[in-house]
Amino acid sequence: MPEIMDRIKEANQAVTTGLDDSTIKHWVTVYIMGKGYRVPADITIMQAMEYAGYRFVRGAGCRAGFCGACATVYRTAGDWRLKTALACQTRVEDGMYLVQIPFTPAEKPTYDLEKEPPDGTTLLKYFPEVARCVACNTCTKACPQDLEMMDAIQAALRGDLEEVTELSFDCIQCGLCAMRCPAEITHYHVTQLARRLYGRTLSVPQHVLDRVAEIEAGKYEDEFQRLMSMSREELEELYRTEQREKGGLKSRDASRVTRNGQGEG
Amino acid sequence: MPDDTRHASRVTRHDTLSPITHHSSRIPYFPGCALKDQARAFERSAQLAMQALGWELFELPRWNCCGTVYSLASDDLMRHLGPVRNLVRAQELGEGRLVALCAMCYNTLARSSRFVEADPERLRRINAFMDEEPDYRGGVEVVHLLQLLRDEVGYGEIEAKVARSLEGVRVAPYYGCMLLRPREVGIDDPDSPEVMEELLSSLGAEPVEFPQRAECCGAYQAVSRPEIARGRVQEIVSSARRAGAELIATSCPLCQFNLETHQNVTHHSSPIAVVYFTQLLALALGVPGDQLGFELLRLDPRPVLSKKELV
Numbered sequence: 001m002p003e004i005m006d007r008i009k010e011a012n013q014a015v016t017t018g019l020d021d022s023t024i025k026h027w028v029t030v031y032i033m034g035k036g037y038r039v040p041a042d043i044t045i046m047q048a049m050e051y052a053g054y055r056f057v058r059g060a061g062c063r064a065g066f067c068g069a070c071a072t073v074y075r076t077a078g079d080w081r082l083k084t085a086l087a088c089q090t091r092v093e094d095g096m097y098l099v100q101i102p103f104t105p106a107e108k109p110t111y112d113l114e115k116e117p118p119d120g121t122t123l124l125k126y127f128p129e130v131a132r133c134v135a136c137n138t139c140t141k142a143c144p145q146d147l148e149m150m151d152a153i154q155a156a157l158r159g160d161l162e163e164v165t166e167l168s169f170d171c172i173q174c175g176l177c178a179m180r181c182p183a184e185i186t187h188y189h190v191t192q193l194a195r196r197l198y199g200r201t202l203s204v205p206q207h208v209l210d211r212v213a214e215i216e217a218g219k220y221e222d223e224f225q226r227l228m229s230m231s232r233e234e235l236e237e238l239y240r241t242e243q244r245e246k247g248g249l250k251s252r253d254a255s256r257v258t259r260n261g262q263g264e265g
Numbered sequence: 266m267p268d269d270t271r272h273a274s275r276v277t278r279h280d281t282l283s284p285i286t287h288h289s290s291r292i293p294y295f296p297g298c299a300l301k302d303q304a305r306a307f308e309r310s311a312q313l314a315m316q317a318l319g320w321e322l323f324e325l326p327r328w329n330c331c332g333t334v335y336s337l338a339s340d341d342l343m344r345h346l347g348p349v350r351n352l353v354r355a356q357e358l359g360e361g362r363l364v365a366l367c368a369m370c371y372n373t374l375a376r377s378s379r380f381v382e383a384d385p386e387r388l389r390r391i392n393a394f395m396d397e398e399p400d401y402r403g404g405v406e407v408v409h410l411l412q413l414l415r416d417e418v419g420y421g422e423i424e425a426k427v428a429r430s431l432e433g434v435r436v437a438p439y440y441g442c443m444l445l446r447p448r449e450v451g452i453d454d455p456d457s458p459e460v461m462e463e464l465l466s467s468l469g470a471e472p473v474e475f476p477q478r479a480e481c482c483g484a485y486q487a488v489s490r491p492e493i494a495r496g497r498v499q500e501i502v503s504s505a506r507r508a509g510a511e512l513i514a515t516s517c518p519l520c521q522f523n524l525e526t527h528q529n530v531t532h533h534s535s536p537i538a539v540v541y542f543t544q545l546l547a548l549a550l551g552v553p554g555d556q557l558g559f560e561l562l563r564l565d566p567r568p569v570l571s572k573k574e575l576v
Contacts (some may be wrong), residue, residue, distance in 0.1 A: 119302070120302050121302075133347075134332070134343050135329040135332075136346050136394070137397060150329070151327060151329070154329040154330060157298050157330055158298035158301040158302055159302040
């Protein structure tokens with residue numbers, strides 16, 4: 001295992017620090033939209049595409065497996081299955097055929113949450129295509145989060161908002177399910193509406209009510225005003241000091257976070 | 266492939282695949298979507314009734330929609346994934362039977378089960394597609410609750426457990442299509458069914474015979490051509506009314522919906538409430554009326570039942 005980690009580090013160095021290719025020991029060939037590229041082994045699909053010279057303007061986001069922006073469709077050599085993944089979370093394999101999905105053109109109805117009853121009729125009102133589900137399970141097979149998405153849609157069909165919420169909670173809205181569904185269901189929008197409706201029916205915990213009361217009573221007003229009146233430099237210094245006191249960041253890292261804090265997506 | 270021949274021998278029914286249900290009085294049931302939403306009264310009353318009879322219906326785990334409308338195209342295998350997946354769930358439990366309550370679910374599941382067992386190639390292709398599931402081997406028997414009541418619980422047993430006779434209540438048993446047709450999956454003789462009449466009689470009620478009891482209610486035409494459903498329902502309900510019915514009993518949430526919403530109510534005819542047969546069964550077995558979801562129906566049967574002091 002340590003050997004593999006060293007190899008990963010080694011391979012990643014070429015991309016992250018621009019080391020000379022002559023130091024890379026392991027290479028694979030991938031095909032990006034049909035064209036072959038030789039790339040360092042053990043890097044992610046996203047890194048491989050950038051190594052090959054692509055620059056992402058869509059189809060990339062948090063680079064940490066959370067935002068769902070980098071949906072990828074690929075095949076591997078000798079396998080007839082079309083596979084799906086997040087480009088930032090999946091390592092290249094020799095002979096991979098890759099394409100990035102920049103956007104899923106799914107229909108997204110607008111609704112007023114306060115005006116809709118929290119039950120299955122609302123889901124079917126905005127997403128009647130849910131009733132077209134034939135239980136083929138293609139959505140589940142496509143899900144890079146390994147969610148039981150078909151079960152979630154089936155729960156939506158029978159109006160079980162709690163079950164939909166439980167089953168779809170880790171959805172990152174990459175859209176791969178919707179792209180593969182033969183019934184043209186937009187699973188990630190359906191389940192999001194279900195989670196919103198379900199969330200609305202939950203009783204608010206006391207600690208939240210207490211905190212809201214504190215805020216409304218002005219408990220944090222002075223502190224808030226103090227922060228709002230600070231300059232950028234003062235804020236950065238305050239952040240560094242506080243992080244150091246908490247032991248969360250070493251001084252070297254603190255400046256890096258500030259510089260890259262905007263994210264790359 | 267050796268796999269194919271194995272499938273071929275496995276799906277032959279009635280030889281090696283006798284029901285392997287573990288507990289004779291504990292049996293998995295398939296609720297279906299309607300019973301979790303529009304027809305909650307049906308599920309609730311069925312469970313309470315079976316409990317009163319000493320049986321336990323337990324919900325099939327991880328079930329999905331039955332498929333709703335059975336596909337008549339012989340090559341439309343995709344439409345059989347839903348029903349067959351449910352049969353896989355029962356098979357995974359080691360159960361040889363699956364009880365359906367909704368007549369539509371019963372029909373689709375039972376026909377789909379026969380469809381895949383009739384041709385090993387169909388089943389092989391469906392299993393190959395569902396490669397993430399264990400193969401369906403065939404042999405799970407789909408039964409309707411009315412069959413279970415007739416063939417296994419028995420009318421005598423039911424009659425003996427009646428705590429509150431429905432004496433004097435005139436009920437029109439409405440079968441519709443899905444319990445009786447096609448003949449291969451019909452739970453009774455499609456031309457002269459008697460299972461619901463017998464059940465109602467064993468509860469002390471008076472089953473009303475009416476000629477329209479097995480006519481179609483208009484089914485899903487209610488969505489796109491409501492006038493068709495309206496015409497059918499008005500014939501059915503007036504036929505029941507002429508025969509003297511005070512209530513109509515059904516086992517299909519779609520029939521129930523159509524019969525309730527498309528009745529022609531004039532100043533000389535008051536509406537007839539449409540109940541699930543399980544509501545009457547549970548009531549007769551002594552389950553308190555306020556647990557049976559009568560308030561969830563669009564037409565309230567309680568005025569009729571309270572006249573006989575049943576609720």
